[in-house]
Amino acid sequence: MKQSQLFMPTLREVPADAEVKSHQLLLKAGYIRPVSAGAFAYLPLAKRVLNKIEAIVREEMDAVNANEMLVPEILPAELWQKSGRYQTYGQDLYKFKNRQDRDFILGPTHEETFTELLGGDIKSYKKLPLLVYQIQSKFRDEGRPRFGLLRTREFLMQDAYSFTADNEGLDTIFDQMEVAYTNIFNRVGLDYRIIDGDAGAMGGSTSKEFSAPAAAGEDTIVYTEGSDYAANLEMAKDFYERVDRSDEEQDEMTTIDTPNAKTIEDLSELLDEPASSLAKTVVVAGPEGELCAVVTTGDFEVNLVKVQNALGLPEVDMADEAVVKEKLGAGFGSLGPVNLPEDVKLLVDERAADLVNFTAGANEDGKHFTGINWGRDVALEDEQIGDFRTAKEGELAVDGKGKLAFTKGIEIAHIFKLGTKYSKALGAQVLDSNGRNVDMVMGCYGIGISRLLSAITEQKADDKGLVWPAAIAPFDVHIVPINLKDEDQAALAADLEATVKSAGYDSLVDDRKERAGVKFADAELIGLPVRITVGKKASEGIVEVSVRATDESFEMTVAEAVENLPKWLSK
Amino acid sequence: MKQSQLFMPTLREVPADAEVKSHQLLLKAGYIRPVSAGAFAYLPLAKRVLNKIEAIVREEMDAVNANEMLVPEILPAELWQKSGRYQTYGQDLYKFKNRQDRDFILGPTHEETFTELLGGDIKSYKKLPLLVYQIQSKFRDEGRPRFGLLRTREFLMQDAYSFTADNEGLDTIFDQMEVAYTNIFNRVGLDYRIIDGDAGAMGGSTSKEFSAPAAAGEDTIVYTEGSDYAANLEMAKDFYERVDRSDEEQDEMTTIDTPNAKTIEDLSELLDEPASSLAKTVVVAGPEGELCAVVTTGDFEVNLVKVQNALGLPEVDMADEAVVKEKLGAGFGSLGPVNLPEDVKLLVDERAADLVNFTAGANEDGKHFTGINWGRDVALEDEQIGDFRTAKEGELAVDGKGKLAFTKGIEIAHIFKLGTKYSKALGAQVLDSNGRNVDMVMGCYGIGISRLLSAITEQKADDKGLVWPAAIAPFDVHIVPINLKDEDQAALAADLEATVKSAGYDSLVDDRKERAGVKFADAELIGLPVRITVGKKASEGIVEVSVRATDESFEMTVAEAVENLPKWLSK
Secondary structure, eight states, rough: OOOGGGGGOOOOOOOOOOOHHHHHHHHHHTTEEEEEEEEEEEEEHHHHHHHHHHHHHHHHHTTTTTTBBOOOOOOEHHHHHHTTTTHSSTTTTEEOOOOOOEEEOOOOOOOHHHHHHHOOOOOOOGGEEEEEEEEEEEEOSSSSSSGGGGGGGEEEEEEEEEESHHHHHHHHHHHHHHHHHHHHHHTTTOOOOOEEEGGGGOOOOOEEEEEEOOOTTTTEEEEEEESSSSETTTOBOOOOOOOOOOTTTOOEEEEETTTOOOOOHHHHHHHOOOOGBEEEEEEEEEETEEEEEEEEEEEEEEOOOHHHHHOOOSSSSEHHHHHHHHHHHHHSGOSSSSSOTTTTEEEEEEEHHHHOOOEEEEETTEEEEEEEETTBBBOOOOGGEEBOOOOOOTSSBSSSSSSSEEEEEEEEEEEEEEEEEHHHHHHHHHTTTOOOOOEEEEEEEEHHHHHHHHHHHHHOOBBBBBBGGGGOSOOSSEHHHHHEHHHHHHHHHHHHHHHHTTTOOEEOOOSSSOOHHHHHHHHHHHHHSSSEEEOGGGGEEEEEEEEETTTTEEEEHHHHHHHHHHHHHHO | OGGGSSSOOOOSOOOTTSSHHHHHHHHTOOOOOOTTTTEEEEHHHHHHHHHHHHHHHHHHHHHHHHHOOOSSSSHHHHHHHHTTTTHOTTTTTTTEOOOOOEEEESSOOHHHHHHHHHHHOBBBBBGOEEEEEEEEEEEOOOOBTTTGGGBSEEEEEEEEEESSSSSSHHHHHHHHHHHHHHHHHHHTTTEEEEEOOOOOGGGGEEEEEEEEEEETOOOEEESSSSSSEEHHHHHHHOOOOOOOTTOOOOOOOOEEEEOOSSSHHHHHHTTOOGGGSSSSEEEEEEETEEEEEEEEEEEEEEEEHHHHHHHHSSOOOEOHHHHHHHHHOGGGGGSSSOOOOOTTTEEEHHHHHOOOOOEEEETTTTTEEEEETTTBBBBBGGGEEEBOOOTTTBBBBBTSSEEEEEEEEEEEEEEEEEEEEEHTTTTTTTEEETTTTEEEEEEEEEEEEHHHHHHHHHHHTTTOOOOOOGOOOSSEEEEEEEEETSHHHHHHHHHHHHHHHHHTTEEEEEESSSHHHHHHHHHHHHHOEEEEEEEEGGGTTEEEEEEETTTEEEEEEHHHHHHHHHHOOOO
């Protein structure tokens, strides 16, 4: 393609509100423009990248016999009322009415849509398994869209859904999809880790997250050098072995005055005890005001996702201090598990459950109890005990094979074993081989297609601009004649364009009347893998080849350049 | 692909509310399912057709150097307030608020979006012409969605926009796009006509509509056998040559009682005069209540689109009788051009403008004037005279080369010369070669991608089911082994699948455990171009080839069958 016919508005300056590298560079290189907060136009170069990514996704989906479909983006509210998500999804759900005053939403995801469709037509296990997917715009009314394509209100996703008659069928497809996604990201040329994800958010049992390590990432990936263990911070587990301390002597429980101990650190200093032997109590609230006190040792933070999943609630948050004070009788500095009101649940982290003769707030401002013991002073059942803490860097990992390290990552894909949550809610049943009606067993799978542009940019771009992996570059080769008025250069550039094309590569020819410096700067900015400069040595048939990723340059004949393209453009 | 892994839910019965053939068959053959009124899911077979259509569109767009992009579907209201369409587009526009209570719409079309984007980055005529397009879901809150994919609330469109520095540039691109669209529809395999369309709706000057003749069409195409002339009924023109009757003797204007003449037919009978020599007056109203009396001869109907365009209003409709009576003093049966109130405009069809000594309503119920003459009794300027009538079947066409005939058609594409309407409203200017700021000159172009599935079905399908043109069929070849437990059949089917693939065609293999009758019925219903049945003669290497479009069948060897594929699958 001729660059003079390409809408490629590169900028000299970057808008001041672009905070992260990928947002800055994608704007500067003329790949994206905002249309409203969190909703971007993909300009021609970006659309070419998206098309190449989508082609890779389609090939890998074909390989696992997935069926491509396309469902509406406007969905009737009834569909989401059936699953309950119309109420629980929260403010991120775009709701609107049509001219007949009926309620609709803009789909942020399509578990309900596909469950209703497949459930309506598939009535026997003999028609299963089925794997369906689509590539489509999704909508989420983010409170604070930011970081360019990383957090947007409208984004492109590939979303896939599997339907099987039993859990074994799901396990098989889940594993196939993990391989398919692995192939996709390997081909796209991205660095990524597969980590344990939070399945609870989708109402499922198991999930794996594909995360691209990058400083701009909003997620924390927890991993170890010593093993394959990796998890999202919300799910990461450190190693802890329960201790039986039942034969230790129990002190008497007494009240102490602690008017200046507002934090665990204050208390630790006051009592000269390590935070790890003190109990920290926080109170969380569910969406309908359900309260639960969570006790951890003082050296750990409570993990809201683990608590939420244990409580089986769609979301939980820290309770308001005013609410807590009204209910428990004290503010945040003096809470504890002793004498909790009956309608406040209690969860205890396993490390805290092994404390004896410990100190905790007395649920009276400025007072703590010391010498508390579980069982004697606070009833505690086994099912109230679990891992409710956020893992810390440097702790031993749950597999015992190495210390936990943290890095920032961008979530690029997520695969879930959903089970029967949606099929049950929407009545999607099949007859099994015994002639009984069973709920279909589902999995769901998603890739953040548009977000990949940012993830790749965060990982690959350099000071001069974007650097595209060959498999998804907008064009393979950038042909840059210095002066098209020079007949030798014009002829050689035309020859090169034709030769590159017949070798099976696409090229962009910079036919603009611009200075060489402008052309080179734009070429580096937009980041095509190979640049072939046609300059003064055109009369000798010599060109200069520059490889964007390695910064190497070579002078060679056109024939040599084209011969070497497969090396530089290996996909 | 194996049919057992394809989600292809064919039906034995068709839902009763599917009125037209394409709606019935696309449901029955498992191509589409409704998710809400006017919003359909495209099941795997339909998505494969869409993908093939989109690939053809992309190739033809590449050929005219068009830039593919993708813009958001949620648009800020401000964008449409700038063009005025936020107010004037009417109830079909989906409006909603985000969580911050800001107003948004779902894009039904994107003139404003692209004008803002290109206007923001293109500042010089040197960067023009530019041609951009996208393929994307569009939204229109239809009052009465119907006929399957023909009138929906969410639909796939290819929408393109051209930006040039002057009208000559627009003319060139407009012609190129007409060729590109012609190529697309030729390749897709559709019968269509290019007709004069209504450019006024988009605020432009010239438009051409691509219309697919089909009984289910909602538009009337007007054409002649004798020439290329073809137009949408709203734009069709019959032949009429003005007559100079200024030297005819003028009668005196007199009032007559016509209490029983409610219609032109009544009046014609009462006065024993042909309707063609009587004046019929209707009053139309604009969106802000602007009134205009329109006079035609009694044998023609007033054409609201022509009137709307002449008045330069976004829409007009027949005025309410109560409003008319209040303003003009009489109800519908007694209206006329004499003594109109000053704020009621007057337009006169050219045929009516040539009447002398004619009769029209007196704007007093039950009274008419006879002996009216233009100029003497009613002031009439040349610019008030024009073609404001709806053409009639059997009249001579405007080119004088044949009589007008009517047929029903489905609008499948529309191309418009927009001029500067949007660039002016959104301030999209460039410096021209003289260094002056000029509004960019725009064109817009659109193909109803999803609607094509219905149009093709209306034209091609037969009693047994769908019949896909080879270029866009979901699969090229349907391989139907009768009994896969027969080793010869299984081996030959597998061999055939591989051979067809290596010949460059895709195939669907019916590996289901169904009776031959069910397999054949499904095969005919889904309508792949070539079916190859592997049956009892498999042991001799003989198969049966059936060509769906022609109903021909041949027995031959696998080698012969594959050799002949290019003939049956010529694209």
